[in-house]
Amino acid sequence: MENMKKTRARRPSPVASRGTFRTGSDFDNLSGAGAAPSRMMSRARQLGLLIAACGLSSALSSTVWAASQTVGDFTENNAASKDSVNLASGGSWVVAPIPKSSPTLGAGLQPVVLYMHPPKQDNPNRESAITGVGGLYTDNNSYVVGAFHKDYLFQGRLRTMMALGKGKLNLNYFGVGDSGFLTDHPLGYSIEMDVLYLGVQARIPHTEHWYFGPNFLYTQGTVSFRLSELAPIFPDVGRSVNIAALGLDLSYDTRDDSLYPKDGTYFTASVSDYGETWGGDYDYRKYGLSLSHYFSLGPKLVLAANGEMKGSSGDVPFFDMPNLGIRGYESGRFIDDFTFMTRAELRYQFRPRWGFVTFADGGMVNDSISGLLSGEAGLGYGVGVRYRASEGSTLNLSLDVARTSEDTGIYIRVGEMF
Template sequence: MHRPTRPGVAIAWPRALCCALAVVSSTAAAAEGYASRFIDPQDGQFDTSDMLLHHKGVLPVPDIITEPAIGYGLGLGLLYFTAPKKSASETNEHAEPEPDSDAPKKMSPPNITGVGAFATGTHSWGVGLLHFHTWDDDRIRYLGVLGKVNLHLNYYGPQGNANAYQLSGIALVQQLLFRVGNSPWYVGPRYTYFDSTTRFGPVIPEGINHFERDVRIGKGGIVVDYDTRDNMFYPRNGTYAEFEADFARGGFGSDSAFQMQSAKGYRWFDLAPKWVLGLRADTGFSQGDIPFFAQPYVDLRGVSQAKFQDRNQLTGEVELRYYVTPRWSVLGFGGAGKAYGGIHSFSDAPTAFGFGTGFRYLVARKLGVTMGIDIAHGPGQNAFYIQVGSAWR
């Protein structure tokens, strides 16, 4: 016997089923739409360009710190990118590779805001804020940095013995560069300030003259940049060079008077569709009553920061990169340097060296941002670095 169904129930069940299917469908579509933000339609690979440029996302940069100077620890940075207004639709959106080449076209630098912090097992820690901005189609470049650090380091005197000390303080950097005509040259001022406190044990190590516990450094200087890189993060071709002359004086807020000059140059050669060669030269010179911790030092992967430090420094490095795919690349590197002029003459100064290998993944194609890892070996030690782009800054 057929039992009649109540009209309300007969109508409610199909409606409920349709609603449920609609919710599931819309949820799946939303999830698919969200996931699509991380897929590059050009090659179907994981990519964060769309999320970073159009959905106000941030790029997290975790760091496992193995820097010999401050010990083992963890760090985290958050980078927020925006495209310059004038080039957002002209350059970054259309920075597609050439049909027969893996190399991207020249990209305008994005605006970057970053915050970060780290801490290590030696009770060293630091926090910082960074902003990089361009205007007028990359004719004006601004860089600002504000940070606070508390570092437990070693000072290496004439005998190379490690003397533990603590360096803490607040640092500020302000820089504004202007392009010269339509050339790749930029010129402008830079101001650096560091209000520091330094603590040693009961004995001041040999090699340090006029030690002061509390020191303020205020430097004003001129910066000249030359930039033909096809990408500021991980170039395949082009040159980046920077020349800087700084003067620390009382008028800039400095407790001591000294001068510093530095020059660095990086050159990348696109040797073949899959091979890139990079060359680096880095020099620094100082004169006057400069605090010991502010002197130039050799900066190499695998070498403890500031272990090789003196009045002057000279460093060279080479890097060879191979593209396994357009997104994945592996690299090998090696370099050497010397710090000299105060504690040692150039011929007597010990040679610092570092070499290793690493890899990168193109995590944001439209920005040219890569992330990866470098593993390096130096004098009696190994180090591990999480890198955003090139290790050369």
């Protein structure tokens, strides 16, 4: 398959490097009718957690952005904090079939089996190691299966994470930014990949809340476009892809609880280098900054706020570009080289095991950081209900209804959005 590169109407087309699988305004503007099949195929080849959107990755960060995120959502949202579960007398099992719903993947089931190990006596914060397996299947025939282990070693000074996953995600490509034919006529594609994630963070000496360390991400699989959705004359096309990265993470965490914080700050900064050096097909870099703060407004009321910026450079494949995660839009509706978004939630625990949330999400995307504040924008808002999984846990089952200018979305998941 010929090299594929991302182009846009507002900037010249960059030169594609070997192995690039990119997006393009050329493809965005295709109408299907009137284009010769050979020309269509040539442009199609220009399209470029991990199993990141679904992935074993919000603890990890799309199969790439799509699958990578499922790993993260699965690990972070199911990680127990020192206040989450009473494990004084030993370990604890959690087994649950959890309904799943989102505009991106549809409705389905997310079975989870977790073992929360007894807390180590030499760990002053009493964090518990967690081992888990889980899966996801939805009515658009997407699936993810995976396993992970998260541990705290050397009196909590060292945090480790390992995750393995496999899955297939059926998604839609809306083009880059917010212009072109595909914005209103998205093209379906599939990502099918195997994922490995390894991460280590050590507490920085002479500090109490700062952690720093490397991580490694490797995925291999296929990306396929369903061109037959444009016109039956066109065959579906795809190619094999390998994505590999070595990254560094810095974090600062003063939250009183990692599952349902009522007070504190959580900051993360990350940089990842993707390339042939680590076993991948694409040479690019990704950067991220995220800051969350939690304000206790009373015994039952919490205001949670989050700001997040993502950036990329080099030959980024479209499926791993920075993405706005605004509730009410499909994942991938807003992608570009740079993204900025803010979220705010007012959380009210009106019963010991029941809560209510009202929220607003907003963000912007652009191909340059200098033009980010004037880039394409999206806004979503809505309400949600929370239910505590057990009396001794702060882990919530969440149901959100979000509204945007384009659609209404229903989300069912484990844990909070941030």
